[in-house]
Ligand SMILES: Nc1nc2c(c(=O)[nH]1)N[C@H]1C(S)=C(S)[C@@H](COP(=O)(O)OP(=O)(O)OC[C@H]3O[C@@H](n4cnc5c(N)ncnc54)[C@H](O)[C@@H]3O)O[C@H]1N2
């Protein structure tokens with residue numbers, strides 16, 4: 542009870558505005574150190590150093606078409622056939638000769654252009670073609686020279702970035718470490734499998750947040766369940782800090798006698814940056830820091846937990862991974878909710894031709910609306926149904 546009474550006093554502090562909470566969660570954190578990782582493992586990470594060409598691309602003058610490499614005015618006598626994959630240069634072309642050539646094969650020195658098959662007329666060993674300005678030759682280093690920076694630090698490693706890196710001779714990329722995250726799910730009432738008996742509640746947050754945090758770039762260390770006894774709960778949070786950059790706690794963030802997050806943060810001497818956010822649902826959310834470690838407290842109601850994760854976990858993980866804050870899209874909202882002067886409301890919505898339509902089933906304790914949602918509309922305080930609203934899409 543002492544815990545609850547202390548909390549009531551602190552709870553008079555004004556909550557942080559939703560947009561400000563989101564901004565703080567990104568602005569307060571600095572990126573984790575850089576590491577070199579193989580291309581296959583780099584997708585989704587954020588570059589800590591530029592992608593720098595190690596070799597010229599193309600690596601040698603080569604044909605952009607299947608056809609004939611020719612020299613001088615035609616007709617030309619076909620003297621050889623050059624396919625891709627050879628590692629020695631073909632013999633230089635003499636005047637009025639041609640080689641049959643494949644796309645990507647090295648063009649012999651002296652060739653003026655490549656005549657595609659479609660533009661060529663071959664009879665026996667002789668080939669004719671109309672004059673043309675199109676050369677169809679890709680020159681060594683025309684796309685990139687060694688040492689050229691192609692993608693800047695801070696950019697995400699998309700599949701094309703990985704492909705580009707391979708094309709310029711790289712096997713690894715220098716990226717920021719992934720934030721190591723642990724989920725601590727608390728509640729005496731929780732069960733983690735099967736049909737909950739009377740008085741029991743199935744944990745819905747662990748199965749939702751694990752994949753969500755991973756989609757935001759986290760390396761999920763594990764999910765731990767812990768009961769509500771304050772000292773055991775505090776020990777679980779303290780223990781998690783040993784190896785987790787971010788400990789996400791759910792179901793202990795409010796003001797009740799069993800809501801021990803603030804007690805745990807006091808014992809840790811943590812700095813609390815956000816304690817309550819002016820949004821519905823999801824107001825009992827916490828962002829705290831103990832040294833270089835971060836603690837996020839999410840409410841126990843599952844939809845409220847999702848909203849709070851969108852508010853604090855998404856931007857914090859982005860910042861630790863070295864990514865820019867995600868800029869929400871915006872779209873008109875059709876069917877205004879009742880005005881709320883003080884809170885930002887986060888609604889599950891479906892896209893339609895005329896805009897976003899709120900879905901039923903957005904109660905704090907129920908994921909029915911969220912499960913069918915295309916996205917989540919952010920309705921600012923005092924919104925009266927005019928103009929577009931910001932839209933969040935989990936799983937960027
Ligand atoms: N006097 C006040 N009471 C409450 C307030 C308040 O401001 N003043 N806020 C309410 C709001 S809003 C929320 S949200 C909850 C948040 O409470 P906690 O974060 O401390 O969470 P619990 O009390 O443990 O649980 C709340 C609710 O959610 C269920 N739950 C918890 N964990 C899970 C889980 N992993 N999966 C599914 N369901 C879960 C739990 O059984 C409770 O029903 O506080 C309100 N009270």
Ligand code: MOO
Nearest residue numbers: 822823842845905
């Ligand atoms: O966070 Mo609570 O209702 O706002 O579920």
